Amino acid sequence: MKLTLIKPNIGRREHSLYVDEARMEPLQLGILAGLTPPEVEVVLYDDRVEKIPYDEPTDLAAITVETFTARRAYEISxxxxxxxxxxxxxGMHAMLLPEEVEEHCDCVIVGDAEPVWKTVIDDFRAGKMKRRYDVVQPLCPQENVFPRRDIFEGKGYLPITLLQFSRGCSHSCQFCASSVYFKARHYCRPVEDVIREIRLQKRKLLFFVDDNIVCSHEKAKELFRALIPLKIHWVSQGSLDMLKDPELMELMVKSGCLGLVIGFESISPECIAQMNKNTNRDGAGSLYAKEIEKLRSWGLQTWAAFTVGHDGDTIESVRATCDFAIRNKFTFAAFNILMPYPNTPLYRKLEREGRLLYGGKWWLDENYRFNYAAIVPKNMTPEELTEISFDCRRRFNSPLSIFLRALEPRTNLRTPYRFMTYLIYNPLFRKEVFKKQGMRFGLESGKKTGEEREKC
Ligand code: B12
Ligand code: SF4
Structure with missing residues (x-):
């Protein structure tokens, strides 16, 4: 039997190849390969860098689907x-909208693959694969399961190993798809499995793709203690409330943490309250002054994530958010438009209020473009929201901003290694900002739209 694993892109041109230069290993497909019995031949194709060879014989294609890749995933299917x-x-979208996904494939897995994948393969080989497998979320995810990383070779992924210690997060931010997937619960792997996984690969730079690695302080401390002897460098995602626990922070730094993606989301206390971001309530009122000072004193390089388009946002407040990010010399920042991901509390609220554009199904609409507003904001037009968020990305990633933000002695200039990382990744992310803006979802035929001709 031959299994073909597919990571879809957001979109792509029919005859030319859009290459995502900041692409990372698709961990979920490495895990699927690791779960697959050894006698099954496994190949991976990544739509972000290569063409999908439909004519190459295969028995089963397994496609991972996020909401923003759903349209392309359905075409590949x-x-x-x-x-x-x-x-x-x-994948995420299959959990959020299984009925839609089921229409585009022979079988949908609703939830984590680990508990059911072997059964799916056995059923397939016996000719009795079901249309749908609903997974009961295991309390201990990925237990004794190790990804097969050989399938990533030659695909030109960034030289950083992706892995997970935990899945989910116990908070319930209104817009968060993960919180829906995991029903606001946090699940940890056994620490010894994580250590074994690190030892099984060669790199010293790791990315824990946890939703919130510090969700449980005690469990995170257990992991960090075990990481110290490995002498690695790592990055991850974490919430601001971690800063209240000095022991946690000390262990984090000692274990090799370089920095975290932190959801600042907004500098307005009103917006923070609206989105139910409890972890940020204390900081927002004072423009996170204490929190940013602590992050610097721990020497952490911060990737500040913001969402723009909340009911309390105006064009001026979004502009001020970008100024705030530049002024505080964050290493990286994301200014994501507030997106109504299906089945989230935000989606349902905006649906009730009649404020969803594209008939509510922006991910399927041929006119929707990546990083465009899909909602009617309160204090600006959707077009203004699209423009101001792009302006933030453009400004934050401008050469002048990259130069000014570099001059932060305790973080970006802390060591030659930190400075190198800063200098390599900032221009790369800048390039991706322009390449991805306005990208169509799914396959685009050779013809250009009027708007695109104008841009050329
Ligand atoms: C790491 C990460 C990234 C990395 C990319 C990593 C990579 N490999 O390319 C970066 C930082 C670049 C990134 C970017 C973005 N991301 Co992101 N990202 C994540 C994160 C934190 C982890 C993903 C991951 O690797 N998980 C680990 C694997 C093992 O878990 P998994 O994918 O859930 O897979 C398991 C199951 O779902 C299932 N499964 C998955 N696929 C399949 C397929 C088959 C066939 C089967 C049987 C089972 C199965 O089995 C797996 C093992 O149990 C998730 C959060 C999350 N919890 O998923 C957000 C997340 C996927 N990202 C999200 C978003 C919105 C984005 C951006 C669009 C943000 C933006 N506006 O720019 C961009 C788009 C990137 C692009 N393509 O250009 C959203 C997606 C929401 C949605 N409804 O789709 C998420 C869920 C975050 C959130 N909290 O809402 N992201
Ligand atoms: S803290 Fe982060 S991961 Fe947790 S619910 Fe909020 S946005 Fe999602």
């Missing part, structure tokens, strides 16, 4: 099914 292969889909 149709390509395989037309040639007689069966298709199984899973």
């Amino acid at each position: 149709a390509g395989f099914r037309k040639r007689g292969a069966k298709v199984v889909m899973g």
